[in-house]
Amino acid sequence: MPPDTSSLAAAPVSGAELHYRALEQLYASAPVNRLFESRLEILGEGRSRITFEVDERSYHAAGAAHGTIYFKMLDDAAFYAANTRTTDRFLLTTSFNLHFTKPVRTGQVVAEGRWISGKRRVFVAEARLVDAEGDEIGRGTGTFMRSRIPLAGLPGYAPASAGSGN
Numbered sequence: 001m002p003p004d005t006s007s008l009a010a011a012p013v014s015g016a017e018l019h020y021r022a023l024e025q026l027y028a029s030a031p032v033n034r035l036f037e038s039r040l041e042i043l044g045e046g047r048s049r050i051t052f053e054v055d056e057r058s059y060h061a062a063g064a065a066h067g068t069i070y071f072k073m074l075d076d077a078a079f080y081a082a083n084t085r086t087t088d089r090f091l092l093t094t095s096f097n098l099h100f101t102k103p104v105r106t107g108q109v110v111a112e113g114r115w116i117s118g119k120r121r122v123f124v125a126e127a128r129l130v131d132a133e134g135d136e137i138g139r140g141t142g143t144f145m146r147s148r149i150p151l152a153g154l155p156g157y158a159p160a161s162a163g164s165g166n
Contacts, residue, residue, distance in 0.1 A: 016045065019087045022151070022159040023080055029156025036072055040080055046115030046125075048080040054104050064103035070129060071098055074140035077113030077127035082144045085115055085123060090149040094122075096142040107132035121146050 020042035027033065027040040038052035050073055060066040075096050083091050113127040122145050129138040151157045 015087075016084075018159040020044075020084060022157045023083055025158055026151070026154060026156040027076070027080060032072075036069065038073065038076075040076070042080065042084055045084050046081050048077050048084070048111075048113035050077050050080075050111040050113075052109055052111075053107070054109055055106055059105075064105050067098075067100065070100060070138045071096070071140070073109070073111040074098060074127040074129060074138060075142060077111035078125035078140065078142040079113070079144055081113030081115045081127070082118070082123035082125040082142075085119065086146060088151060089146045090151055090154065091123060091144040092147045094143045094145050096140055098138065098140040100138050102131070102135055102137040104129075104131050104137050109137065116141075118144075 023042055024040050036052065036058075038050050041049045041051075043049055052069075052073060054065045054069065056063075058065045058069045075093055078096070079091060079093060109132070110130045111127050112130065113125055116124045116126055118124055122143060124141065124143055126139070126141045128136050128140075131137050
C-alpha cells in the first residue's frame with residue numbers, strides 16, 4: 001500500500017525562485033517582445049537563457065538576421081542574468097559591446113546570459129548567441145546600473161506568494 005501523502009504540503013519556494021519567476025513574467029510583459037517573440041528562463045543566480053526563432057521578419061537587405069536581433073537578445077540575456085543579483089531595483093543598460101561572429105538566416109537561436117561581477121550599484125554581465133547547429137554567432141558584454149525604479153512597482157513584476165508553490 002502506498003504511503004498517505006495527502007497531508008504533505010508542496011515544498012516551499014525560495015525567495016530567489018520567486019524573484020526569478022517574477023523576472024520571467026516581467027520579460028514576457030514587455031511590449032517590445034511582441035515584436036521579437038522569445039522566451040526567458042532564469043536558470044539560477046547570475047544565469048539566464050532566451051530562446052527565439054530567426055526568420056525573414058528580422059532580415060536585413062542581404063537576407064540574414066539584422067544586428068538589432070543580435071543586440072536585443074544579447075542585451076536582454078546579460079541584463080536578466082545581472083538582475084538576478086538584485087531583488088529591489090530595475091537595472092539599466094549603461095553600455096554594451098557586441099561582436100558578430102557568424103550570420104544566421106533561420107532557426108532557433110539561444111542567448112545565454114551570465115553575471116560576471118558587481119553586487120551593489122554597477123553590474124557586469126556577458127551573453128552569447130548559439131545557433132541551431134551549436135555554433136556561436138555573437139557575443140557581448142554589458143554594464144548595468146541600479147535605477148531608481150522599484151521592481152515591485154512594475155506591472156509585469158509580480159512575485160507569487162511564498163506559500164503558493166507557483
